[in-house]
Amino acid sequence: xxxIPNLPNIKPELLDLPTIEKLxxxxxxSHPPRILMLYGSLRERSFSRFLTEEAARILEHFGAEVKIFxxxxxxxxxxxxxxxxKVVELRELCLWSEGQVWxxxxxxxxxTAVMKNQIDWIPLEMGAIRPSQGRTLAVMQVCGGSQxxxxxxxxxxxxxxxxxxxxxxxxxVPMAYKEFDDEGRMRPSAYYDRVVDVMEELVKITLLMRGxxxxxxxxxxxxxxxxxxxxxxxxxxx
Numbered sequence: 150x151x152x153i154p155n156l157p158n159i160k161p162e163l164l165d166l167p168t169i170e171k172l173x174x175x176x177x178x179s180h181p182p183r184i185l186m187l188y189g190s191l192r193e194r195s196f197s198r199f200l201t202e203e204a205a206r207i208l209e210h211f212g213a214e215v216k217i218f219x220x221x222x223x224x225x226x227x228x229x230x231x232x233x234x235k236v237v238e239l240r241e242l243c244l245w246s247e248g249q250v251w252x253x254x255x256x257x258x259x260x261t262a263v264m265k266n267q268i269d270w271i272p273l274e275m276g277a278i279r280p281s282q283g284r285t286l287a288v289m290q291v292c293g294g295s296q297x298x299x300x301x302x303x304x305x306x307x308x309x310x311x312x313x314x315x316x317x318x319x320x321x322v323p324m325a326y327k328e329f330d331d332e333g334r335m336r337p338s339a340y341y342d343r344v345v346d347v348m349e350e351l352v353k354i355t356l357l358m359r360g361x362x363x364x365x366x367x368x369x370x371x372x373x374x375x376x377x378x379x380x381x382x383x384x385x386x387x
Contacts, residue, residue, distance in 0.1 A: 174360025
């Protein structure tokens with residue numbers, strides 16, 4: 150038995166000492182990995198959509214079930230009720246997913262409003278459910294000019310804020326207009342190979358994590374808050 154040091158601000162009874170046994174997966178894991186893909190452009194010839202669709206083909210080759218959200222007609226966040234059909238569709242897909250891929254063009258050194266709007270519509274909490282927490286995440290970007298990492302860095306920041314597990318690998322495609330043919334298919338290149346690497350890593354880490362995310366995202370601070378609320382409810386009944 151591990152001796153808990155005398156730390157006055159920590160309740161030892163609420164500490165969850167990690168063990169291998171607690172990492173045993175739970176639930177029905179017979180289905181393929183479920184991956185939701187978001188892209189950040191509404192253009193007819195959208196290179197972020199082309200890259201997303203190419204990545205989707207790779208994911209399906211690895212055995213994943215893939216759904217791509219179409220951001221067309223998704224209203225600006227806060228402009229309509231949360232019951233709007235496109236908002237409901239996006240949130241239901243988030244709940245369905247076990248992993249996600251976010252892909253945005255770089256505009257003025259940052260992600261597009263289309264990309265940010267989708268992420269802003271995903272709440273941290275929906276009642277007792279957190280639609281993004283514990284999901285794996287891969288980030289990608291397309292550039293009109295030389296290679297940059299502004300977008301993927303911003304997407305990583307947002308993924309952390311949304312309590313997602315962002316994988317180490319990432320994809321940034323420079324001069325994207327040169328990397329796709331007239332049908333929107335990505336040409337063979339080192340950039341294509343990197344996309345394969347990223348999708349392979351996403352599937353592997355999603356498989357490793359699923360069935361374990363509830364334990365991995367369980368926090369002392371939240372257990373402490375629940376304990377305080379339970380005590381307050383008991384006091385209120387006296």
